[in-house]
Amino acid sequence: MEEKREISDWWSQNPMTYGIDHGTTKYETEGHALETSLGSREFFENADRQLYEWNRPLHDDTGPFGRIFPYAEYRGRPVLEIGCGMGGMAMLWASRGALVTAVDLNPTAVEQTRRRFELFGFRGRIQQEDANRLSFADAEPPKRSSSWTSAAATATSLAGCRPGRAVGACRRG
Numbered sequence: 745m746e747e748k749r750e751i752s753d754w755w756s757q758n759p760m761t762y763g764i765d766h767g768t769t770k771y772e773t774e775g776h777a778l779e780t781s782l783g784s785r786e787f788f789e790n791a792d793r794q795l796y797e798w799n800r801p802l803h804d805d806t807g808p809f810g811r812i813f814p815y816a817e818y819r820g821r822p823v824l825e826i827g828c829g830m831g832g833m834a835m836l837w838a839s840r841g842a843l844v845t846a847v848d849l850n851p852t853a854v855e856q857t858r859r860r861f862e863l864f865g866f867r868g869r870i871q872q873e874d875a876n877r878l879s880f881a882d883a884e885p886p887k888r889s890s891s892w893t894s895a896a897a898t899a900t901s902l903a904g905c906r907p908g909r910a911v912g913a914c915r916r917g
């Protein structure tokens with residue numbers, strides 16, 4: 745439990761902002777540095793721009809990450825995003841009509857993802873949860889999830905219990 749608290753605290757203090765330096769809200773745009781504030785529309789737009797730019801090879805004509813996320817198959821269906829961070833991936837799914845549940849261990853991520861959904865007009869269930877002990881795992885197993893590192897392994901094992909469930913893991917790079 746102590747380890748989980750340390751992980752949560754670290755990610756709260758160093759959120760996945762895709763800024764010039766990890767955890768910062770400063771972005772390079774058109775040759776100059778732009779300081780944004782966490783939770784602002786400008787912050788989310790720049791974080792997304794950078795996220796998409798870093799992952800350009802994964803995009804196709806269906807949108808960002810279209811090469812790994814079959815959005816059309818999940819319209820109107822539940823998608824679980826584990827380790828949602830600042831909510832960029834969760835919002836992509838919501839924007840394609842998926843019924844998004846997004847969870848994260850750290851409260852900053854939950855707060856920011858809720859803020860983002862509100863700002864951009866999307867609906868979703870966004871909760872602070874440890875992916876290893878999801879409160880709703882039995883009631884609503886994941887149809888699809890996207891995440892990183894250990895959370896991705898959890899998603900894989902959750903989905904593995906239920907034939908027909910799909911899991912996606914997205915890595916940086």
Ligand SMILES: C[S@@+](CC[C@H](N)C(=O)[O-])C[C@H]1O[C@@H](n2cnc3c(N)ncnc32)[C@H](O)[C@@H]1O
Pocket residue numbers: 751752755756760826827828829830831832833847848849850853873874875876890891892894895
């Ligand atoms: C590398 S960030 C990724 C954020 C986001 N998915 C993205 O692509 O920008 C990893 C996130 O996973 C969360 N996380 C780590 N372990 C977790 C767990 N056991 N349950 C839920 N979230 C977890 C962290 O708090 C952090 O926000």
